[in-house]
Amino acid sequence: xxxxxxxxxxxxxxxxxxxxxxxxxxxxxxxxxxxxxxxxxxxxxxxxxxxxxxxxxxxxxxxxxxxxxxxxxxxxxxxxxxxxxxxxxxxxxxxxxxxxxxxxxxxxxxxxxxxxxxxxxxxxxxxxxxxxxxxxxxxxxxxxxxxxxxxxxxxxxxxxxxxxxxxxxxxxxxxxxxxxxxxxxxxxxxxxxxxxxxxxxxxxxxxxxxxxxxxxxxxxxxxxxxxxxxxxxxxxxxxxxxxxxxxxxxxxxxxx
Numbered sequence: 001x002x003x004x005x006x007x008x009x010x011x012x013x014x015x016x017x018x019x020x021x022x023x024x025x026x027x028x029x030x031x032x033x034x035x036x037x038x039x040x041x042x043x044x045x046x047x048x049x050x051x052x053x054x055x056x057x058x059x060x061x062x063x064x065x066x067x068x069x070x071x072x073x074x075x076x077x078x079x080x081x082x083x084x085x086x087x088x089x090x091x092x093x094x095x096x097x098x099x100x101x102x103x104x105x106x107x108x109x110x111x112x113x114x115x116x117x118x119x120x121x122x123x124x125x126x127x128x129x130x131x132x133x134x135x136x137x138x139x140x141x142x143x144x145x146x147x148x149x150x151x152x153x154x155x156x157x158x159x160x161x162x163x164x165x166x167x168x169x170x171x172x173x174x175x176x177x178x179x180x181x182x183x184x185x186x187x188x189x190x191x192x193x194x195x196x197x198x199x200x201x202x203x204x205x206x207x208x209x210x211x212x213x214x215x216x217x218x219x220x221x222x223x224x225x226x227x228x229x230x231x232x233x234x235x236x237x238x239x240x241x242x243x244x245x246x247x248x249x250x251x252x253x254x255x256x
Contacts, residue, residue, distance in 0.1 A: 001042045001146065001166055001256030003192075005226065006058040008248040009033025010196060010205075011078040013054070014230045023230040030234040030249040034058060035078040036172050036227045038192070040165055040256075045144040047071060049163065049170055055082025062251075065092055069143055070132075072101030073172055074160035075108035083113055086130040096131040100143075102150070102161050103136045110134065137161065151181050156204035164188070168256040169220075172227045175204050177214055188220035190254055194227035198237060208237070212245065224248040 007013075014033040015024035023031050035052035045068040052058065067089045073079060086097060101109070110117040116130050140149045149164040154176040162171030167189040171177070174194045177185075185191065195211035196202055206214065208225060215223040226248040238247050 003040050003254045005248050005252040006037040007034030007052050008226045008250050010227050010229045016230050023233055042146045050079040051082040053078050053081040055085040070099040072105050075105050090131045096133055098133045100135050100137050106134045151184050153177050166256050174206055185218045191220035191223045192226050195225040197229045197231035
């Protein structure tokens with residue numbers, strides 16, 4: 001299994017519109033962060049986690065020509081607003097694509113994008129309207145020979161999903177992980193975990209220091225922090241992290 005980080009940024013992306021801080025004006029590509037998403041490739045199949053606002057650019061940048069399935073973590077805009085770009089993959093593949101998510105998430109998507117899910121769209125098939133089949137996730141399931149385990153996590157007052165795929169787990173927007181979900185994350189080789197940045201207090205997200213404590217409890221072989229804000233330069237933060245902890249960056253490639 002291979003994974004590429006398509007976007008490692010929080011909802012604003014980095015650079016932030018109108019900001020002239022040292023991160024937003026940095027020339028280091030690791031400080032330029034599209035909205036959070038990853039692409040997992042297993043046995044020749046591409047599994048996209050979230051359709052970020054920047055999906056079109058991400059697909060062009062990484063020469064993605066096929067999406068076999070989509071996993072949704074939740075329905076916040078930065079994680080779903082690229083959904084209309086899926087129609088390009090329907091056209092290329094001449095077929096529908098299955099998307100998976102929690103029942104509440106899928107219900108919200110159906111409300112937000114009625115023209116996709118409620119048959120209210122118009123236009124030529126495969127061109128004007130994304131063709132998606134929504135399948136609710138209630139527990140572990142197999143997808144293309146890969147075991148997928150949804151991980152319930154707290155995102156402020158919401159309960160949303162992270163996903164464990166074999167020995168790798170992807171958890172973005174997170175304010176707390178219950179003990180029962182910590183148990184589902186034991187024995188990981190790689191954990192990708194949301195952390196806005198050092199000293200960044202937010203009711204719906206872990207700051208870096210809190211995310212480090214969570215990672216120490218889970219004890220993966222290595223952890224990469226994603227969903228990063230513009231509060232702090234990559235090289236300065238990375239220099240202060242333990243040897244098994246890293247900041248993710250756009251284009252990072254990992255093996256599961």
